[in-house]
Amino acid sequence: MxxxxxxxxxxxxxxxxxxxxxxxxxxxxxxxxxxxxxxxxxxxxWYRKFADTDQLIEMGGNWLTMNYQPLMQAELDRYDIPIELSPEMAASEWLINGKRTRGFPVPLDEIKSLEKAVLHCVRAADRIDPYAPLDTQGLEDLDVSWDEFFAPLDLPRATWDFLSMFPVFYAARDTASMSALMLLQQLALVGNSPWSFFAIGHHRFTHxxxxxxxxxxxxxxxxxxxxxxxxxxxxxxxxxxxxxxxxxxxxxxxxxxxxxxxxxxxxxxxxxxxxxxxxxxxxxxSDMTVKFWALVEKNDVDAVMAGPSTNRGLAVLSREYDVEGSALKVGFSCDPTAFDFNSVEGTDAAVEALTPGAHVIKSDWHDWNTDVLAKGSWFGxxxxxxxxxxxxxxxxxxxxxxxxxxxxxxxxxxxxxxxxxxxxxxxxxxxxxxxxx
Ligand SMILES: Cc1cc2nc3c(=O)[nH]c(=O)nc-3n(C[C@H](O)[C@H](O)[C@H](O)COP(=O)(O)OP(=O)(O)OC[C@H]3O[C@@H](n4cnc5c(N)ncnc54)[C@H](O)[C@@H]3O)c2cc1C
CATH class of the missing domain: 3.50.50.60 (FAD/NAD(P)-binding domain)
Incomplete structure (x- = not known):
């Protein structure tokens, strides 16, 4: 030996x-x-500098869901580590079913359908004990794709486009390849509160x-x-x-x-x-995740959230920091092939798709999918x-x-x-x- x-x-x-x-x-x-x-x-x-600036950013894990993550809270207390809120998205836009709106994400005549969909989720999540393994609870009927889970409701287009954003937000997966059970467990983990589920993860580590x-x-x-x-x-x-x-x-x-x-x-x-x-x-x-950072000339939009019907995998672009008089924004997509995120031009095209007229000055990302020590981002x-x-x-x-x-x-x-x-x-x-x- x-x-x-x-x-x-x-x-x-x-x-x-x-x-x-x-x-x-x-x-x-x-x-x-x-x-x-x-x-x-x-x-x-991975907390490192953005492009050739001194601004530090998170290339990987970033946000915490305070109130619901007691183990992280215990570590924050043990080491006395400060956290802060990400900037408030005062000026947010939706890009749903091809339409750009502010305020409510779906047209008023679809509200009843949205309520029906939310109730469908709450009833299903109510069956889940989020602190026990999911193969011990008789939940096979919920372990279907996000598509299949909502199919019986026959939802109108804008409502479905809005709901289709969530697999990208939570797991950088599309609706066909995402297990509804995993998302419903996340809902159960935040007290089965649809609002908490939607607003999940707004705190970040100050340093x-x-x-x-x-x-x-x-x-x-x-x-x-x-x-x-x-x-x-x-x-x-x-x-x-x-x-x-x-x-x-x-x-x-x-x-x-x-x-x-x-x-x-x-x-x-x-x-x-x-x-x-x-x-x-x-x-x-998830092995198709893109998290990219773009320094964008200031405009009057803090955040854009987009349904997948419109934007080739792009789900969100939001302002995280102000740098050199411009807005440093973070974006997520579930399609690394849709744009060339290695170049400023490619990232500019992605940003332009979400906020027409915006201009990218610098961009940066880490490709976790081809990183052989990760082979993907976070679990989905x-x-x-x-x-x-x-x-x-x-x-x-x-x-x-x-x-x-x-x-x-x-x-x-x-x-x-x-x-x-x-x-x-x-x-x-x-x-x-x-x-x-
Ligand atoms: C883009 C992105 C965004 C995310 N956003 C969030 C978020 O907002 N909030 C959140 O809570 N989480 C988020 N996550 C997820 C979170 O970062 C991870 O779930 C968590 O950090 C994983 O920790 P881990 O220790 O389980 O695994 P890892 O951090 O992957 O640690 C495993 C380690 O094993 C090493 N390793 C691999 N193979 C070998 C080998 N053969 N020999 C020796 N070492 C090896 C790797 O290099 C790695 O350092 C995100 C992740 C990514 C990628």
Whole structure:
């Protein structure tokens, strides 16, 4: 056997899940090492400068849903980290069913249909316990596409276009590939309040996600960057983790926190369960997301929200900061091929589609879809997945415990979900280590 270092626990991945799990273990006096492939902490959160300016922005995870995310609140309190509200969108426009409006998103003669649709969601969400796995609650009939969920209502065009924005907002998926069950669970998580669901996630870290990532990492004993894990082998005695450089680390257990879409890129011996392999192969995390930033010459529109019937995957463009006398706006799309987001010209065309006459000065984005250590953005379930495999995603396999926002029970896809799974995996590790000297 190769010479190897010995630890109680090896944690793989230094995003919110991995760092929190390692910090929890250190709190319990357990020796853990964190191995991270990137040259930075934070994973799918990344607070860095916009283009060639000094303005810091979030390339990945950004907003919090205060009042409903107690685990994040506990971390904010522990480290005394400030948060703030994103700017109020005083001048907002809708682009629904080809029409640009302000005020109410659908024409008044469609209000009854909109109410019927909202009631349909509230009744369905009322059946969901958002703190229990979704495959244990008899919810198969809700685990259909957003299209299928609303089909019985035969909704008029503007109402449907408005409702079709939500899969893009919440999971950067289109209506055909988004599980209604996942969105309905999000509604249940905010007290089944349609308004809270609509207004979800308006707080941001004053000094970026990095402020919390650095604080948690500061309480971890040993974090190693530029260390890519290539294989994991376990037997009754322990686990052997081998890096792509050939270094071997032995531990009594591993906490695995890489994105679900990357699980099949590593050799596990014995192999992971078929359920986990299939979930990873299905690219269930959203792998078509565009989050782009554009410095736009000031105009009188703070935000535009667009239904998919009009705008080639673009769902929203909103002002987040004022920079150099211009507005720095963030936009989301579920179609990375619709515009060339690598160029100012391509981004200008996207912005022009939402706000005619607007002029993009600079633009920036990170392509999470082609990033091999993410292979997508945040989790968005496809129809039929959660009602069949939700529990399986986070089920420990021998000495390998799993944590990631992609496999959370509640707040899947959110930083809050990463914290939830980190607490569970670190508690399981403590129990596992306590069971045998
Ligand atoms: C564009 C975008 C917008 C988002 N917006 C929000 C938002 O507004 N609010 C919100 O709450 N969430 C948001 N999210 C989601 C949130 O950022 C993530 O869900 C969360 O940060 C994931 O944390 P994690 O620790 O589970 O995974 P990750 O952050 O992905 O951490 C996993 C780590 O594992 C590393 N890794 C992968 N493979 C290996 C390997 N073989 N060896 C070693 N290391 C490896 C990766 O480099 C990574 O650092 C967004 C995400 C994106 C991309």
């Amino acid at each position: 190769t010479d190897s270092e010995q630890f109680d626990v090896v944690v793989v991945g230094a995003g919110f899940a991995g760092l929190t799990a390692a910090r929890n273990l250190k709190d319990k006096g357990i020796t853990a090492v964190v191995l991270e492939s990137r040259d930075r902490l934070g994973g799918r959160t 970026g996600t990095k402020s919390m990532i650095d604080a948690i990492a500061g309480d971890c004993a040993d974090v190693r960057l530029n260390t890519h894990v290539a294989s994991v082998t376990q037997d009754d005695d322990g686990v052997e983790v081998t890096t792509s450089e050939g270094d071997v680390l032995r531990a009594r257990c591993v906490i695995w926190t890489t994105p679900l879409n990357c699980w099949n890129d590593v050799t596990f011996t014995p192999a992971l369960s078929q359920g986990k392999q299939d979930a990873a192969a299905g690219a269930h995390s 379930a496809r129809p039929g997945m959660l009602s069949t495999t939700h529990s399986e995603l986070s089920r420990p396999e021998g000495r390998i415990l799993f944590a990631s926002s992609d496999i959370a029970v509640s707040f899947m896809g959110w930083m809050e979900g990463a914290l939830e799974t980190a607490h569970k995996a670190s508690a399981d590790a403590v129990a596992l280590l306590g069971s045998r000297p």
